[in-house]
Amino acid sequence: xxxxxxxxxxxxxxxxxxxxxxxxxxxxxxxxxxxxxxxxxxxxxxxxxxxxxxxxxxxxxxxxxxxxxxxxxxxxxxxxxxxxxxxxxxxxxxxxxxxxxxxxxxxxxxxxxxxxxxxxxxxxxxxxxxxxxxxxxxxxxxxxxxxxxxxxxxxxxxxxxxxxxxxxxxxxxxxxxxxxxxxxxxxxxxxxxxxxxxxxxxxxxxxxxxxxxxxxxxxxxxxxxxxxxxxxxxxxxxxxxxxxxxxxxxxxxxxxxxxxxxxxxxxxxxxxxxxxxxxxxxxxxxxxxxxxxxxxxxxxxxxxxxxxxxxxxxxxxxxxxxxxxxxxxxxxxxxxxxxxxxxxxxxxxxxxxxxxxxxxxxxxxxxxxxxxxxxxxxxxxxxxxxxxxxxxxxxxxxxxxxxxxxxxxxxxxxxxxxxxxxxxxxxxxxxxxxxxxxxxxxxxxxxxxxxxxxxxxx
Amino acid sequence: xxxxxxxxxxxxxxxxxxxxxxxxxxxxxxxxxxxxxxxxxxxxxxxxxxxxxxxxxxxxxxxxxxxxxxxxxxxxxxxxxxxxxxxxxxxxxxxxxxxxxxxxxxxxxxxxxxxxxxxxxxxxxxxxxxxxxxxxxxxxxxxxxxxxxxxxxxxxxxxxxxxxxxxxxxxxxxxxxxxxxxxxxxxxxxxxxxxxxxxxxxxxxxxxxxxxxxxxxxxxxxxxxxxxxxxxxxxxxxxxxxxxxxxxxxxxxxxxxxxxxxxxxxxxxxxxxxxxxxxxxxxxxxxxxxxxxxxxxxxxxxxxxxxxxxxxxxxxxxxxxxxxxxxxxxxxxxxxxxxxxxxxxxxxxxxxxxxxxxxxxxxxxxxxxxxxxxxxxxxxxxxxxxxxxxxxxxxxxxxxxxxxxxxxxxxxxxxxxxxxxxxxxxxxxxxxxxxxxxxxxxxxxxxxxxxxxxxxxxxxxxxxxxxx
Numbered sequence: 001x002x003x004x005x006x007x008x009x010x011x012x013x014x015x016x017x018x019x020x021x022x023x024x025x026x027x028x029x030x031x032x033x034x035x036x037x038x039x040x041x042x043x044x045x046x047x048x049x050x051x052x053x054x055x056x057x058x059x060x061x062x063x064x065x066x067x068x069x070x071x072x073x074x075x076x077x078x079x080x081x082x083x084x085x086x087x088x089x090x091x092x093x094x095x096x097x098x099x100x101x102x103x104x105x106x107x108x109x110x111x112x113x114x115x116x117x118x119x120x121x122x123x124x125x126x127x128x129x130x131x132x133x134x135x136x137x138x139x140x141x142x143x144x145x146x147x148x149x150x151x152x153x154x155x156x157x158x159x160x161x162x163x164x165x166x167x168x169x170x171x172x173x174x175x176x177x178x179x180x181x182x183x184x185x186x187x188x189x190x191x192x193x194x195x196x197x198x199x200x201x202x203x204x205x206x207x208x209x210x211x212x213x214x215x216x217x218x219x220x221x222x223x224x225x226x227x228x229x230x231x232x233x234x235x236x237x238x239x240x241x242x243x244x245x246x247x248x249x250x251x252x253x254x255x256x257x258x259x260x261x262x263x264x265x266x267x268x269x270x271x272x273x274x275x276x277x278x279x280x281x282x283x284x285x286x287x288x289x290x291x292x293x294x295x296x297x298x299x300x301x302x303x304x305x306x307x308x309x310x311x312x313x314x315x316x317x318x319x320x321x322x323x324x325x326x327x328x329x330x331x332x333x334x335x336x337x338x339x340x341x342x343x344x345x346x347x348x349x350x351x352x353x354x355x356x357x358x359x360x361x362x363x364x365x366x367x368x369x370x371x372x373x374x375x376x377x378x379x380x381x382x383x384x385x386x387x388x389x390x391x392x393x394x395x396x397x398x399x400x401x402x403x404x405x406x407x408x409x410x411x412x413x414x415x416x417x418x419x420x421x422x423x424x425x426x427x428x429x430x431x432x433x434x435x436x437x438x439x440x441x442x443x444x445x446x447x448x449x450x451x452x453x454x455x456x457x458x
Numbered sequence: 459x460x461x462x463x464x465x466x467x468x469x470x471x472x473x474x475x476x477x478x479x480x481x482x483x484x485x486x487x488x489x490x491x492x493x494x495x496x497x498x499x500x501x502x503x504x505x506x507x508x509x510x511x512x513x514x515x516x517x518x519x520x521x522x523x524x525x526x527x528x529x530x531x532x533x534x535x536x537x538x539x540x541x542x543x544x545x546x547x548x549x550x551x552x553x554x555x556x557x558x559x560x561x562x563x564x565x566x567x568x569x570x571x572x573x574x575x576x577x578x579x580x581x582x583x584x585x586x587x588x589x590x591x592x593x594x595x596x597x598x599x600x601x602x603x604x605x606x607x608x609x610x611x612x613x614x615x616x617x618x619x620x621x622x623x624x625x626x627x628x629x630x631x632x633x634x635x636x637x638x639x640x641x642x643x644x645x646x647x648x649x650x651x652x653x654x655x656x657x658x659x660x661x662x663x664x665x666x667x668x669x670x671x672x673x674x675x676x677x678x679x680x681x682x683x684x685x686x687x688x689x690x691x692x693x694x695x696x697x698x699x700x701x702x703x704x705x706x707x708x709x710x711x712x713x714x715x716x717x718x719x720x721x722x723x724x725x726x727x728x729x730x731x732x733x734x735x736x737x738x739x740x741x742x743x744x745x746x747x748x749x750x751x752x753x754x755x756x757x758x759x760x761x762x763x764x765x766x767x768x769x770x771x772x773x774x775x776x777x778x779x780x781x782x783x784x785x786x787x788x789x790x791x792x793x794x795x796x797x798x799x800x801x802x803x804x805x806x807x808x809x810x811x812x813x814x815x816x817x818x819x820x821x822x823x824x825x826x827x828x829x830x831x832x833x834x835x836x837x838x839x840x841x842x843x844x845x846x847x848x849x850x851x852x853x854x855x856x857x858x859x860x861x862x863x864x865x866x867x868x869x870x871x872x873x874x875x876x877x878x879x880x881x882x883x884x885x886x887x888x889x890x891x892x893x894x895x896x897x898x899x900x901x902x903x904x905x906x907x908x909x910x911x912x913x914x915x916x917x918x919x920x921x922x923x924x925x926x
Contacts, residue, residue: 002538005572015563017520017547024521040492046583046614047487048497052525055853064834064857071487072615077587088490096492096835107519108583108615111553142519143548143584215863215903217838345520394527397541 008382018375021319022345025140027053028150029104035203037224038099041067045106060412061209090128103137110141136161146346151179155250162230165258170235172198178243182206187423210420234258243323270331296427317341319391320410322351341380343372405440475824481815483830492833501622502612508532509681513574515544518582530871575683576606586613627706639691643672648692651699654679661879690714723878724790758880769887774799776847785810803844863902865893
């Protein structure tokens with residue numbers, strides 16, 4: 001019993017987080033930066049931060065993850081990290097030759113007050129930034145927000161640094177996919193393509209973090225949004241930001257900076273949210289939804305029709321990021337399942353009220369907390385057991401202790417594959433989720449049924 | 459990409475045989491390099507965290523706690539307190555107004571809740587900058603709660619991983635000498651620098667038991683606070699892993715007169731040598747110990763060698779590359795590969811010392827590349843140049859090897875098979891075999907290119923090599 005120290009009774013806990021359901025800003029910034037083509041993320045802080053973020057992303061994606069670090073020493077933390085960053089910029093452009101260096105800060109460099117734009121200007125003045133190359137930056141103090149905030153901030157930095165309005169509109173739509181997997185980004189682009197929509201997606205980690213085996217080690221894989229494409233985002237007809245927390249700031253920045261109207265939608269997980277994405281694309285561009293896409297929707301619906309009795313009334317506990325949880329909760333409720341315990345490590349009053357709204361017809365009391373942690377989630381489960389868990393790999397401790405099936409989703413997934421290649425967004429992503437849910441529930445039923453009621457079809 | 463080696467790094471890479479051996483190491487990493495190194499905090503955390511019945515509280519922003527949560531499979535035979543993630547989760551207001559009060563509340567709440575034998579409180583970068591009096595809070599809580607509450611000075615920026623090992627050793631040293639050493643056998647040791655990955659310390663303990671040697675404390679794999687407190691009563695410290703616990707051994711030698719032996723449990727020779735050294739140390743106390751040790755080694759080897767031979771047949775002539783955290787592990791790996799009939803083409807470490815690299819230079823063959831604090835670009839170019847069949851490294855190296863179509867063995871956090879002891883050598887051989895000989899490489903571009911080249915030039919043995 002790994003979690004034997006988890007008591008059923010919930011006592012007020014201040015000052016202490018146990019088994020977190022979040023991590024810190026810089027890793028989100030690093031992930032987003034990997035979605036720019038030819039970009040080397042740069043961590044302005046101690047070596048450990050960079051090593052940890054690279055390790056965590058590597059373990060999640062099973063892909064090489066490149067990022068450089070300012071390698072702070074005691075000296076730099078007293079006298080500032082300017083010398084380190086200028087030298088880093090010089091070294092990186094000399095040896096690794098990226099198109100873009102995307103600098104994010106850490107708690108250390110934030111607190112000593114390094115001014116990144118000033119340092120970058122110094123590097124530029126010293127001739128350390130070759131022509132046609134870029135250094136962008138974002139402030140990501142680890143003690144503010146979470147990895148989702150870091151992702152949102154770096155994505156916004158792409159707008160701040162690159163988006164331009166030439167006054168000539170281009171027949172294209174910006175889609176900010178949210179803090180989702182490369183497979184999800186691919187799927188969203190596929191849906192747009194089916195509808196005949198030209199899309200600039202940023203960031204775009206597909207073909208970066210789900211690469212094939214090529215026999216080559218490529219520091220800068222073929223994927224990622226190009227700087228050229230980013231520059232045109234200011235001339236796009238509209239922006240769709242998926243996920244309020246992860247994509248909202250960039251979408252709004254683009255509206256403010258270049259007058260590109262934006263629509264902020266939920267992540268397209270499940271029927272309703274995918275419908276809203278498809279409908280927004282349809283209305284924005286005045287196009288019709290192709291049969292092929294309607295067909296996919298019909299298939300998703302068909303699965304629910306065929307299997308709805310198995311979904312009915314199943315209780316679920318969820319941990320993850322707010323954007324995911326909102327859409328996922330809505331999907332589960334729409335197929336008659338009941339998410340009753342929901343935590344995220346990211347704070348947000350709006351999140352809580354949104355979840356309460358979605359689950360208002362639930363026959364059970366709903367536990368929702370933002371920010372909460374997995375320790376609290378486990379306590380809730382002890383008080384009101386569930387049939388299914390959905391969350392990242394760290395949830396397997398609870399799954400084992402309470403003997404409840406777990407579907408892995410979110411970040412990080414360290415012990416399974418699939419998330420980089422198979423989406424959970426869109427109608428087809430919905431079908432994949434349903435397959436996973438049914439497998440988990442029915443495998444459990446097959447395992448647990450007493451001999452006398454064990455049937456070929458349960 | 460024109461250069462794969464930074465000009466500034468030239469003296470951290472050496473090709474044996476080319477020029478007189480000289481290696482610059484223990485250097486700070488170059489800013490801007492994609493270094494594989496970690497920080498002070500990381501060093502402290504990996505060393506201390508396997509102490510299973512202590513509370514490990516990370517005082518800092520959430521990331522530091524998350525990235526080290528159950529970071530490696532340090533197995534426990536009892537409590538598993540160490541596998542939780544406890545953090546003060548510092549927020550902006552704490553950074554402005556100080557985090558001492560939050561730390562005090564977190565510590566007292568946790569100690570009341572889980573009743574640990576001791577608490578380790580890890581400092582992080584930010585704590586070093588805002589100047590929280592970690593030691594002061596720890597002293598206060600220690601007085602109030604009556605258990606040892608030990609600050610670990612592991613601010614990330616204060617050096618590299620090795621500095622973190624040192625901080626961990628200083629923290630543990632505060633526990634040593636605080637309990638009675640009655641009833642400790644004169645034939646007794648502490649096991650230092652083994653973290654019980656995949657249950658390895660249990661293998662070593664079993665050998666020692668068969669030799670008649672009693673183990674006082676595991677430091678730190680499957681470690682216990684009470685054992686550490688009486689560790690100074692052991693007759694000898696066995697120190698594995700070059701960096702991580704040597705400082706503790708030195709401190710214990712100085713203060714308590716406990717001598718130490720540097721040992722390694724990886725590979726046949728090193729394992730046997732280590733046991734003989736231990737036996738030799740105790741020969742005056744118990745003249746029979748050497749006999750028992752010889753019998754043990756004989757038994758183990760007669761079981762191991764026939765099995766190993768099978769693997770060797772298949773692996774003879776294959777090429778290996780090694781890039782690990784500590785150089786000490788690299789020594790053993792070089793020898794272990796030799797046992798399998800394989801050559802080592804590249805060997806390096808994140809934190810080796812000059813001494814370490816001298817030794818590596820001595821035990822490797824001409825042409826071997828020796829490297830300190832490398833980066834992915836360098837590593838991948840060396841792997842390709844040497845056309846190796848297997849790369850031994852850690853988390854961040856694995857996908858680089860796989861992308862190139864090279865086999866891989868994790869000798870660090872993610873190892874799942876016990877690689878220590880005689881049985882470990884067999885497991886290692888199995889693991890090397892399973893990856894080097896995997897049919898998957900036949901489908902990868904690198905080997906397919908080799909294959910077609912072999913067909914063109916009609917070099918049958920190359921085809922055979924691939925088919926085998």
